[in-house]
Amino acid sequence: MSEKIPWWRSSVVYQVYVRSFADANGDGTGDINGIRSRLPYLRSLGVDALWVNPWYVSPLNDGGYDVADYRDIDPRFGTLDDAKRLMAEAEQNGLRVIVDLVPNHTSSEHVWFQQALASGPNSPERARYHFVPGKGDHGELPPNNWTSVFGGPAWSRVPDGDWYLHMFDVTQPDLNWEHPEVRAEFEAILRFWLDLGAGGFRVDVAHALIKGEGYPDAETEAQEVLSTPSGDHPLWDQPDLQVIIEEWRRVLDEYPDKVMVAEAWVPSWERLANYVQPGKYHQTFDFHFTQSNWRADTLRKTIETSMGASGAVGSIPTWVLSNHDLIRHATRLALPVGTNLRDWLNRRVDLVADVELGERRARAAALLMLGLPGSVYLYQGEELGLPEVHDLPEAVLEDPTWARSGHADRGRDGCRVPIPWTREGNSYGFGDNGSWLPQPPQWGEFSVEANEEDPNSMLSLYRKAISIRSKRLRKDEVLDWIDMGNDVLAFRRGSDTLCVVNLGRDSLKLPEGEVLLSSVPVDDGFLPTDGAVWVSIES
Numbered sequence: 001m002s003e004k005i006p007w008w009r010s011s012v013v014y015q016v017y018v019r020s021f022a023d024a025n026g027d028g029t030g031d032i033n034g035i036r037s038r039l040p041y042l043r044s045l046g047v048d049a050l051w052v053n054p055w056y057v058s059p060l061n062d063g064g065y066d067v068a069d070y071r072d073i074d075p076r077f078g079t080l081d082d083a084k085r086l087m088a089e090a091e092q093n094g095l096r097v098i099v100d101l102v103p104n105h106t107s108s109e110h111v112w113f114q115q116a117l118a119s120g121p122n123s124p125e126r127a128r129y130h131f132v133p134g135k136g137d138h139g140e141l142p143p144n145n146w147t148s149v150f151g152g153p154a155w156s157r158v159p160d161g162d163w164y165l166h167m168f169d170v171t172q173p174d175l176n177w178e179h180p181e182v183r184a185e186f187e188a189i190l191r192f193w194l195d196l197g198a199g200g201f202r203v204d205v206a207h208a209l210i211k212g213e214g215y216p217d218a219e220t221e222a223q224e225v226l227s228t229p230s231g232d233h234p235l236w237d238q239p240d241l242q243v244i245i246e247e248w249r250r251v252l253d254e255y256p257d258k259v260m261v262a263e264a265w266v267p268s269w270e271r272l273a274n275y276v277q278p279g280k281y282h283q284t285f286d287f288h289f290t291q292s293n294w295r296a297d298t299l300r301k302t303i304e305t306s307m308g309a310s311g312a313v314g315s316i317p318t319w320v321l322s323n324h325d326l327i328r329h330a331t332r333l334a335l336p337v338g339t340n341l342r343d344w345l346n347r348r349v350d351l352v353a354d355v356e357l358g359e360r361r362a363r364a365a366a367l368l369m370l371g372l373p374g375s376v377y378l379y380q381g382e383e384l385g386l387p388e389v390h391d392l393p394e395a396v397l398e399d400p401t402w403a404r405s406g407h408a409d410r411g412r413d414g415c416r417v418p419i420p421w422t423r424e425g426n427s428y429g430f431g432d433n434g435s436w437l438p439q440p441p442q443w444g445e446f447s448v449e450a451n452e453e454d455p456n457s458m459l460s461l462y463r464k465a466i467s468i469r470s471k472r473l474r475k476d477e478v479l480d481w482i483d484m485g486n487d488v489l490a491f492r493r494g495s496d497t498l499c500v501v502n503l504g505r506d507s508l509k510l511p512e513g514e515v516l517l518s519s520v521p522v523d524d525g526f527l528p529t530d531g532a533v534w535v536s537i538e539s
């Protein structure tokens with residue numbers, strides 16, 4: 001008899017970007033009580049868990065990834081009691097709550113950084129961060145050539161002459177993970193949230209933490225880590241960070257059934273697999289999947305390699321199509337294969353997204369992803385078919401990328417526009433008093449209300465797919481490829497279900513069996529281009 005498969009190996013997790021999900025107190029910003037009010041919706045979607053983006057006390061210079069107090073909730077999102085209530089009510093609804101852990105950096109408003117500023121160079125307070133003297137005759141040059149992921153230099157100088165490291169915004173100083181106090185503090189933070197009932201953690205920039213010894217110059221910009229073939233960069237994926245993961249895992253293992261998922265942008269599956277070896281993370285997002293072109297050969301290679309690399313260390317892939325950092329996939333898939341997405345967003349290429357094509361492919365992509373073995377993370381709004389809002393007025397852009405890139409990169413606000421719940425009304429049901437980012441006029445058509453009126457909507461497709469997945473596809477982790485032509489992805493799950501995606505130009509004759517679900521009408525017995533179908537092949 002095989003052992004029971006742990007829940008997280010086949011879970012569907014729903015990512016809640018708190019600020020943009022539901023606003024209960026009508027201040028234009030989503031909040032925890034908004035999430036609580038929408039638990040029935042999440043339950044009806046059939047997901048196993050929520051991952052909530054950072055909700056801690058924060059100046060929100062980077063949407064909350066700049067944490068001033070890891071043990072309390074920002075008043076704009078609610079209170080610690082609200083968070084406790086959410087976790088308890090979620091549990092009553094069969095949902096776990098995964099909290100976002102931000103260990104690489106704090107906010108500059110964190111008490112440790114304030115103490116570091118108040119104390120002088122070489123003080124113990126500064127040792128918790130990376131305070132370093134500059135180069136040049138008077139220390140007037142930064143310690144090295146590292147750049148910030150958001151643009152500009154990764155070092156800023158304080159009035160007494162020291163420089164401090166910030167891989168992201170100037171208000172996000174990097175912590176020194178060689179320092180025992182930093183390590184002890186984060187173990188305590190893990191326990192704090194686990195004791196309150198958290199289901200686990202999504203760990204922010206999990207491939208960061210440790211910096212190259214002696215702060216050597218980098219050969220590439222920090223943003224280019226994924227396109228650097230060797231993946232070697234003194235800011236990323238340093239071998240010593242693996243020990244930290246083991247320390248955290250030991251803490252999690254003291255609590256039953258918890259999960260820890262890494263956000264690790266590393267260029268190869270081999271490197272990624274290091275994070276999910278026994279005794280380390282349970283899961284690590286496979287961002288290669290988000291970057292694979294809509295082509296059968298590319299997708300198949302991604303799926304095979306991901307399954308092979310994770311399987312070799314006893315793990316299982318973690319699929320994701322969209323999140324709060326990426327251009328929404330309904331829009332990605334609406335652009336010609338190979339388009340440089342940032343160039344498109346920043347209007348350096350003149351291309352109009354084909355909205356219908358994007359929607360058709362997004363529907364097929366959902367059935368592909370939900371048909372695969374492993375865990376799936378959904379980003380709020382993808383189940384409604386939300387596109388990227390690529391034309392937000394410049395005046396409302398908040399992502400620090402916009403300012404730090406000298407207004408060259410519009411950043412990530414376009415995937416963070418608040419959720420439409422109703423066809424009409426104030427902020428389409430998001431809240432009673434507008435929304436922190438403007439919603440476009442067509443937003444009501446994507447609302448939950450509009451989706452629920454249509455049995456063939458994106459939401460209906462997701463609900464049905466998640467329900468069928470939990471009944472038929474979670475019992476085992478087996479995938480067998482079937483050859484149905486070069487432009488077709490076809491695989492059998494277990495003994496009784498077939499998943500077919502047609503990426504070719506011609507319609508494809510449906511295989512024998514009962515159609516369980518399809519992303520397009522297949523009544524004529526054919527699967528059209530960019531369609532996907534799940535077929536029962538029970539004998």
Ligand code: GLC
Binds near residue numbers: 205263
């Ligand atoms: C991660 C988050 C992103 C944030 C960055 C810095 O990549 O997903 O939103 O800006 O880390 O914390």
